[in-house]
Amino acid sequence: MDLPLVVGVDGSEPSLRAVDWAADEAALHGVPLRVVYASLWERYEGGSLSADLGKPSEEVLAEDVVEHAARRALARRPDVKVTPVVLPEEPEYTLVHEGRTASAVVVGSRGRSGIAEFLLGSVGLSVAAQADCPVIVLRGSHDKQAVPGTHGRILLGVGEDPEETPAVRFAVDEARRRGVPLEAVRAWRCPAHETTDHPLMAGEPARLHEERAVKALEGALTGVPADADVRRRTVEGHARKVLADLSHEADLLVVGAKRREGHFGMQLGRVAHALLHHSACPVAVVPQKVRAQ
Structure with a gap:
């Protein structure tokens, strides 16, 4: 049923x-x-x-x-x-x-x-x-319709999980049903204390953080079917701002929210919370149950 x-x-x-x-x-x-x-x-x-x-x-x-x-x-x-x-x-x-x-x-x-x-x-x-x-x-201007979308793409915010999550599966399914590409985005930042003024080392910390973002993105998309139209993208910046900016060109933004076992009340996360207030398109919050540590 x-x-x-x-x-x-x-x-x-x-x-x-x-x-x-x-x-x-x-x-x-x-x-x-x-x-x-x-x-x-x-x-x-x-x-x-x-x-x-x-x-x-x-x-x-x-x-x-x-x-x-x-x-x-x-x-x-x-x-x-x-x-x-x-x-x-x-x-x-x-x-x-x-x-x-x-x-x-x-x-x-x-x-x-x-x-x-x-x-x-x-x-x-x-x-x-x-x-x-x-x-x-x-949220935003959705023209009162789920399909056909104005922008023709679904946006997925990829978090820190090393493997496929319910949010990834949800986003892939929504994109395939609509017949549009999925843009999976992993935001990354280089902490200020890791920067250096030495000319030979200027880009090294940033490069390492970007490589980690690429690796995290690939890990999250490991279980995605090979025939799915998924476009990978890493962007430097705060995740909430990066995704809010990109939401202007999406029909649906998908993010995850962890639900820890044994915890009660609101469990949302800072990124999802910010996007629910500032996204320019509809936001799908997909829960993910995790074991309490």
Whole structure:
């Protein structure tokens, strides 16, 4: 049985754009779509959806929100099985719980809180930091669609793991399904204390760090099928800045997040945290379980 794709909605325009993107993604993977509205408030507080329904916002109920979103998904992708769900719970808890039996969770960059578009809302951040499945946060200008993409490529941030990770497998699969190349990027830096003013040694420390980055990149991609269109790239600089800059030319940015056994609460990492706030394209955070040391 195929695990469904889950999209969280709250009636806001960003969440409705997430529904469009999620419908495309569900069709791409051939999986059902669960449209989930979770709130401890029965009534909707906002203007965009109430205008669509022709009702004052104080008369729009949770059922209106989720049914409108489900109809929108079906109108976009009639071939996708769509199930609307209303749960009287905190959205962070609900979406993390839903993620335990989902192929992925999709959320908008912000909701009804009115937080500026360039900052990620608390729900998306919390779900990305705790879910057991990949979480896709719809940042940037994604034109409300997963396919066809504007830039025609998937971007993967490669970390320090010496072998293939769930994030690598996820990125390869997403690129192959879309029929676009995957650009795997490993950022590297030469610490200031390793530089030297001697003319014969000026480039040596940097060269060694770049060689290590190339080796780490090759190790991470060892298990990638030979016929996959993967382009390798090493870039000097902070990973969060390098990837944020490159995200302007990508349709999806994929990064990993380690989940240590026995640890509770938010486990995200500085790079993923920064990209969820500053990426110019949607970000997929893929969890990786690691044993506590």
